[in-house]
Amino acid sequence: MDRDTPTPRQLAFMDWELGAFFHFGIRTFYEGHRDWDGRPMPAEGFWPEQLDCGQWMRAIKAAGMTYAILTCKHHDGFANWPTRFSDYSVASSPWQNGEGDVVRAFTDACRAYGIKCGLYYSPADAAMKAGSRSAREHDDFFIGQITELLTGYGKIDYLWFDGCGSEGHVYDTARIVQVMRNLQPDLLIFGMWDHDVRWIGNEEGFAPPDFRYTVTYPAGDSHFPHLAGPVTRFLPAECDFRLRERNWFYSDCDEHTIKSVPELMGIYDGSVGRGCNFLMNIAPDRRGRLPEADRLRLAEFGQNLRRRFAAPLGCDWSETEQTVRLTLQVPSLVKTLVLEEDLAEGQAVTDFEVLFYPGHVNGDLTVSVCRERSIGHKRIIELPNLYARKLEIRLTVSQPKPRYLKRVSVF
Incomplete structure (x- = not known):
């Protein structure tokens, strides 16, 4: 079967x-x-x-x-x-x-x-x-x-x-x-x-x-x-x-x-x-x-x-319409992003893009820093030392699911 x-x-x-x-x-x-x-x-x-x-x-x-x-x-x-x-x-x-x-x-x-x-x-x-x-x-x-x-x-x-x-x-x-x-x-x-x-x-x-x-x-x-x-x-x-x-x-x-x-x-x-x-x-x-x-x-x-991985940065995140939005509690230098896909109903993410909102700039300015093709059980992404107040992860998926990620962490 x-x-x-x-x-x-x-x-x-x-x-x-x-x-x-x-x-x-x-x-x-x-x-x-x-x-x-x-x-x-x-x-x-x-x-x-x-x-x-x-x-x-x-x-x-x-x-x-x-x-x-x-x-x-x-x-x-x-x-x-x-x-x-x-x-x-x-x-x-x-x-x-x-x-x-x-x-x-x-x-x-x-x-x-x-x-x-x-x-x-x-x-x-x-x-x-x-x-x-x-x-x-x-x-x-x-x-x-x-x-x-x-x-x-x-x-x-x-x-x-x-x-x-x-x-x-x-x-x-x-x-x-x-x-x-x-x-x-x-x-x-x-x-x-x-x-x-x-x-x-x-x-x-x-x-x-x-x-x-x-x-x-x-x-x-x-x-x-x-x-x-x-x-x-x-x-x-x-x-x-x-x-x-x-x-x-x-x-x-x-x-x-x-x-x-x-x-x-x-x-x-x-x-x-x-x-x-x-x-x-x-x-x-x-x-x-x-x-x-x-x-x-x-x-x-x-x-x-x-x-x-001892000290993740404090943040709040949410997922709506294939977009994950992460807000840092305090603008911080972000070095590592860890994404974990919810695989209980299979692998669905086929591509994703990471963008950040610069910590020194107010408003909606975003900068794209990463494009990759899969997440899976865990994806560790080394970023170029971003001073950020927000991150956004835009997902491309192969099937509809109630949620695509089960955990997001930044370090």
Whole structure:
């Protein structure tokens, strides 16, 4: 069924805004390995002797993040929980005498610190690529492991699928979707099948300035092969990127590439500020802790973000006939304008123009300072330091609605 309006879960997801991605697993302990390189990584090397997922959560909360995602099984096939479907897991490692469970530690820490809980899973793995399983056997294996994750760890908020490596394998999508939706009906799914959230299309953290939520997939598209005919969906997007320049997993060699606070603030504006979610990868080290340099950068980023939006200017605003009028309580220097569209009935704003009434001039003189094409969940607009007494936002829309904006703020 087509749907061009968000579900309640999608509206909630957009409010999460900031997320953390934790790439952690067997590859953490084997420096220099790359996706699909075929080099052996024996389970005996997995030994996070100081694993502290609580430290991860404290660090991301300091950065203002509200949700977190753990790599449960990456392309190498190593399971971060004691799965019954493979010998290549934490149960075959010496860590905690083979009785450890990273997924348990992670999900418990998420709940202890009030962080939404997400699990990453790569359907493709080295064994599948090597032809060790038939197509049917691989789907059974996949469903078996996903069932463990969705039944053994309480409510999971978000399931994140990585499509890399699945090219050429035809999954039994209808069966897979039915299992997931039956086990956890409130689950949000990223990528691949029957998804609620889509990838923005790059791994640099940036959304396009004219982002639109509604997507139409042709009949037979791999995202909805279990449905007949074209499919239209309202789909929020997520912008993933690495805190360090190149590596998703921990490396001893790239601490000097940690992104600066100004760069992170720019990525925030290019993701959240364009209506999408911000997902930063932070790689725990071989102790099972976040490196101190990474932790400090998260804290600095959070401090800067809070400082930037701590003191909105006093104003009153109203919306009539596709025009928003904002009056400052005192003429002030305005640097940043934040607009939030009411998306409950879908995205309607197709263009908008921002004008200001100069604070030094009485009367109706207005100056146009900005023209853009979309607002969405949140639009952050940097203005050229305007001394203003009023602002006016003129909207062009695609459909009539009782109101178009739910919040306007100036800083």
